[in-house]
Amino acid sequence: MSMETLPKQSGLIPDGIVSRILRQLQSGWRSIVIAVPFVWLFLFFLAPFFIVAKISLAELAISSPPFSKMIEWTDGTIMTIRVVFDNFAYIFDDPLYARTYINSLKISIISTFFCLLIGYPMAYGIVRSGPVAKRLLLFSIILPFWTSFLLRVYAWMGLLADQGTINGFLISMGIIDEPIRMLYTEFAVYIGIVYTYLPFMILPLYANMEKLDATLNEAAADLGSGPINTFFKITLPLTMPGIIAGSLLVFIPATGEYVIPDLLGGGNVQMIGRLLYNEFARNIDWPVACAVAIVLLMLLVLPMAIYQHYQGKASEGVTGE
Amino acid sequence: MNNRRSRFLSIMLISGLTFLYVPMILLVIYSFNYSKLVPVWGGWSTRWYYVLFESQDVWDAVSLSLKIALINATFATILGTLAGLAMVRFGRFRGRTLFGGMLVAPLVMPEVITGLSLLVFFISFKQLIGWPAERGFTTITIAHITFSLAYVTVIIQARLTGMGQSLEEAAADLGAKPFKVLTAITLPRLAPGMVSGWLLAFTLSLDDLVIASFVTGPGANTLPILIFSRIRLGLRPDINALATIIILFVAVCVAIAALIMFRQQRREEMDQQIAAREG
Known part of the structure; x- marks a missing residue:
């Protein structure tokens, strides 16, 4: 570590004192660098979760904010702690919630699978390209990731609508007479998720494949292994970390997705993110909304x-500690 | 070795890129449609751009979003750089695992959870200490900094590990104090990473709908909130015009960022070659 290699002092002051003062200065400076982002994240990222957990154990009340207090002081001396599990019982009893959780998981697992199916060969294709093509291809994968998520979903509303581009094209070609209903169906939600999350699958896969040792494939070919056999025996197992990272990067946010089921699914596709938002915005039942969030988090x-x-693992590997 | 793409891979790449780009290209084309019904072609026209420029609420939303994005990007870059330095260059310190967890979690956390938790946090704090008095600009900015800084940290970490430490070690051996090493060597070399981190934080903030919807208050509409409230009811030609402007703006920004990164990389490669020749 460079921070430990202090300049060697020679002269009037003994080495020990100088290095001790320097080390102290250095450790104070280090703590500020660590503390500022740490405190920020602790305050605005971690602490809010504890408040959500607290409210999920409260009761709905007609007050502002609309939930009961967990700790109440009577005469300023007697403390009562009220914790209710009614909200969780309510979620587990009502089949609507169970169905919505299962539906969200189903939709995001299937979408993740299709992202992998499309993204894997694309990532592999980029790795196998020449240096200039590689740079351009990576750029064109990253570009949509930077453009507005909301507008990319909106683009599909125009494609999938009853009078939309796809139906218009199919009708003008004489393939269909009546428009096929695509917008506001589960199919539209799948398209929307695969479309918007595809770059999240490709980038980790690319990063992983880029490190693959090509000589392994050569060795396998020399030993008489066919390309399909080599793929399943060597390439696929070695790219497993990329597959896992990419899949989770799609699966986790997709499960809680709100915008896509709302815009492309309409009222016909219920996903937990949408239920949570509505529970909160329309019903103003904060304790239940918080309990829904806690179950989703679990x-x-x-x-x-x-x-x-x-x-x-990836980042520790390179810090060389 | 045979380093060529097979035909299958090329076909997958081309169809994948078509899938990614055709919807956006159509979005842009239809913004020049005269017809009020978005998917029905009524001839070329720029009328929706005029409609867009004349609506005051769009301008208000744009200016609020830009203000939030600028402040967010600046703070997120500062915090993210500090966090990246701490994670990559400080070895083990107490709370490193928790710190690392808090830096990764915002990247994958479903937005509805982050948004809900920040909202209940702001409301609880208002009851406790009277701050924030009202929700809107400040609360959205804080929320954006919180998730943007995690993305900036990823970029800074990658840049720091890619840079190596040899120059810093050399400076320290020559007698530079740690702070001097930081300002004279580490930060200038980190600059391209900080620029792309800043740009990423900027666009993330411009892009966010869900978290802003949770933590905003009455009257404070960011651009995505405004767009969302309009397109929920169906397709709107003026939104196509707005989308075209945003897409072009982002494309230009990303291209500039890519160029900066590319130049820096080339310069470093040349420096290394010169160093190798002289060494």
């Missing part, structure tokens, strides 16, 4: 931990 904690593990 479902996603394991995938998130796996993702962080893969991320952490």
Whole structure:
């Protein structure tokens, strides 16, 4: 570590004192660098989750904010703590919630699979391209990722609508007489998720494949392995970290997606992110909305931990500690 | 070795890119449609651009979004650079695992959860200490900085690990104090990463709908909130015009950022070649 290699002092002051002062200065400076973003994230990212957890254990109340207090002081001395699990019981009893959770998981698993199916050969194609083509291809994968997510979803509204581009094209070609209903169906939601999340699948896969040792494929070919056999025995297992990272990067946010089911699914596709938003905005039932969020978080904690593990492994590998 | 793409891979790449780009190209083409019904072609026209420029609420939303995006990008870049330095260059410190977790989680956290949790946080704080008095500009900016800084950190971390430490070590050996090493060597070399981090934070903020919808208050409409409220009811030609402007703007910004990165990379490669020749 460069931070540990202090300049060697020679002269009037003994080495020990100088290096101790320097080290102290250095450690103070280090703590500020760590503390500022740490405190920010602690305050605005971690602490809010505890408040959500707290409210999920409260009751709906006619007050502002509309939930009961967890800790109440009587005469300023007696403390009562009220914790109710009614909101969770309500979520588990009402089949609407169970169905919506399962539907969200189903939609995001199937979408993730299609992203992988399309993204894997694309990433592999980029790796196999020449240096200039590689740069251009990467740029064209990243570009849509930078343009507005909302507008990319909106673009599909125009394509899939009853009088939209696709139906118009099919009718003018004489393939169909009546427009096919595509917008406001589950099909539209699948298209929307695969379309907007595809770059999230391709980029981690590309990063992983880029590190592959091409000589392994050569060796396999020399030993008489066919391309399909080599793919399943060598390429696929070695790109597993990329597959896992890319899939989780699609699966986790897609499960809680709000915009896509709302705009492309209309009222016909219920996903948990949309239910949560509506619970909150229309019904103003905060305790239930918070409980819905906590259950969603519980479902996603394991995938998130796996993702962080893969991320952490990748970054620790290069810090060389 | 045979480093060529097979025909299958080329076909997949071409159809994948077609899938990614055709919807956006159609969006742009239909913005020049005279007809009020978006998918029905009524001849070329720029009338929707005039409609767009004349509506005051669009201008208000644009100026609010730009203000938030500028402040967000600047703060997120500062915080993200500090976080990146801490994660890559400081070795082990207490709370590193928690810190790393808090830096990765915003990248994958469903937006509805982040938005909901920040809203209840702001409301609880208002009750406790009376701040923030009203929701809108400040609360959206804080929310955006929180998730943008995680993205900036990813870029800074990648840049720092790519840079290596040899120059810093050399400077330290020559007697430069750690702070001097930071300002004279690390930060200038980190600059391209900070520029692309800033741009990413800027566009992320311009792009965010869900989190802003949660933490905003009455009257504070960012551009995505305005667009969303309009397109929920169906296709609108003036939104196509707005989309075209946004897409072109972003494309130009990304191209500039890519060029900066590319130049920097080339310069470093040349420096390394010169160093190798002289060494």
